[in-house]
Amino acid sequence: MDRLQSMRVFAKVVEQGSFVRAGQLLNMSNAVVTRHVADLENHLGTRLLNRTTRRLSLTETGHAYLERVVQILQEVEDAEAIASAQSKKPAGILRIYSNVGFGQLQLAQLLPQYAEAYPDVVLDITLGDHSVDLVESGLDIGIFIDFQKFDASMIARQIAVCEVLLCASPAYVKKHGEPSAPEDISNHVCLNFSYDQLRHYWPIASKGDGVTNIPVRSRMFSNSGDVLRHSTLAGMGIMIRPSFALGDDLATGRMVRLLPDHHLGQLSIVMVYPSRRLLSAKVRSFVDFMTDRFPQPDSDPWLACKDGRLM
Missing domain, CATH: 3.40.190.290 (D-Maltodextrin-Binding Protein; domain 2)
Structure with a gap:
């Protein structure tokens, strides 16, 4: 069974003082609740609850274990809240890898605009001319010239030529x-x-x-x-x-x-990121930002500007 779920069930049983009431609140049968607690005890190799026909009580080990379980469940709840918040509001560290020339001469002009629009995002920029594995390197987004290789499983969007x-x-x-x-x-x-x-x-x-x-x-x-x-x-x-x-x-x-x-x-300039599904807000915000700055991905915006600078 899911050990974290078993911890939740155990904590709820202690809170309610009853397997039946815990099951009702968790929408579980009494048998399932009992099995969760029994599985925890078997895994730990010790009894957590003393059971009689009239009441439940924690063993000494159960007291110590419950204290830690409550902390763990709270930390999990906090982590989920943080992740949920960041999925809605762009925040945190955004790690971008870019081709050197594009990064120095074009991306550098755009980053202050992005930073002003999204003040809660910290930008971590790496420049290079070699191929790189975004996932293995812990990167969120890559901007490559088309001769730079990247994992074919990545989502690739041409932003310009x-x-x-x-x-x-x-x-x-x-x-x-x-x-x-x-x-x-x-x-x-x-x-x-x-x-x-x-x-x-x-x-x-x-x-x-x-x-x-x-x-x-x-x-x-x-x-x-x-x-x-x-x-x-x-x-x-x-x-x-x-x-x-x-x-x-x-x-x-x-x-x-x-x-x-x-x-x-x-040459194609390509923006690469790991997945369309469940993109964090910070990644989605940057993808949308770059797409807005390069609305015609099949054209050469630098020739259109005549002087090599973006409008």
Whole structure:
């Protein structure tokens, strides 16, 4: 039998001084009530109640046990009340894992708005570019770029797409000229991500044509978008960068977009969480918050903003 339920039955029997009255209040037969108490005694290997035809009394062990049972039942009741309250009002620690670039350049702009709307939620943000198991890591929500792997059993909602653009600093363009066609990239210095699929060729696409793999001459490789960005701003070469990671570099003129009718494909930004059922209020509030901020998940909101910043 359920030991916690047996504890409840035992406490009610003592409170009422009767198996029959306890059964009536708990909507149980006298036989079921008796069996709960007997199962507890058998489990503990000791008698808890002295029974006569006229009255019940606690044994010495029963007194000590009842005292602890009452505390345990109260703590369980308190825990259930807390859980029930948190399922209705967003509160507690919300643990979010995000892709580094998206987290630094977009999520960071949005979190103050969320925090103002939900003051009882404490935000715990982790950034990374590797795959992660949300459940195993104790995380509530993950925001991934589509090449990051996640458990297929998770609920995944695309919140936006972005294009991968070619960019350079005005100083670089002034010194080396601006490519007028994808093939011209082969004659320029490239600052490259260290992914194998990009080390030797960039798959450049246009709206009207297919994809062309352009050989590239890389002067730098890095797994850090920030390192590549700073080197690009210094005029070292051409880089590729997701539109969400451009910030205001285009708007301020620190960078210029090269081959504006071309891109290196699209990336999906995906929000992942464990289950649609019984979502806590804090998780549901963040899911709804992000959905409101990205109402057109199949479009590139950063290109729509022109300057890489969200409206």
